[in-house]
Amino acid sequence: MATEIQVTFDCADPAALAAFWADLLGYEIAPPPPGFDSWPEGLLALDIPPERHNDASAVVDPTGAGPRIFFQRVAEGKSAKNRVHLDVRAAPGLEGDERMAALEQVAERLVATGATRLERFEPALPLSAGQIVMADPEGNEFCLD
Incomplete structure (x- = not known):
């Protein structure tokens, strides 16, 4: 099942x-x-x-x-970093500068809708293709990946 x-x-x-x-x-x-x-x-x-x-x-x-x-x-506000977060696959199939440029475009659009940009991690292949850490309008962290 x-x-x-x-x-x-x-x-x-x-x-x-x-x-x-x-x-x-x-x-x-x-x-x-x-x-x-x-x-x-x-x-x-x-x-x-x-x-x-x-x-x-x-x-x-x-x-x-x-x-x-x-x-x-809920009555209480967010008080600490998320222990679980969502990775939003915003640049599937892209690599390197092209991938990071696509993530930057999405991040810019999201900031205009109330998100906050927190940090950018550069590609460090083979383990990381690079990502941008964001927070939604209430501070919940997520990654553009």
Whole structure:
């Protein structure tokens, strides 16, 4: 039996973080529950108070290949470096200067959408092809690799 995984982010603003990651990964906001045309319609019909409408959000891979990513609101802020992070394969098949230039373009676009650039690691073949460490708008680290 195959096991599926879901990646979960604790965060302060699930809707905003879901929109950021959907854009970065080419994912879509998860559809509303069956029978509803929109999330607001579904949440109201389920008697979820308006102040709880941004307690959670999720994004899904439109091809069905990647894992679902879930964002849940928590009271506490991020306090330390992530022990687990995502590597976003932003330059598959590219090497050397061409690869790093492609990663730089993605990093620049992400900074414009609220990400923070943290560090660049130059290629050190054969073990590392180079990467750029980033943080999403809430400070969760990830690598452009």
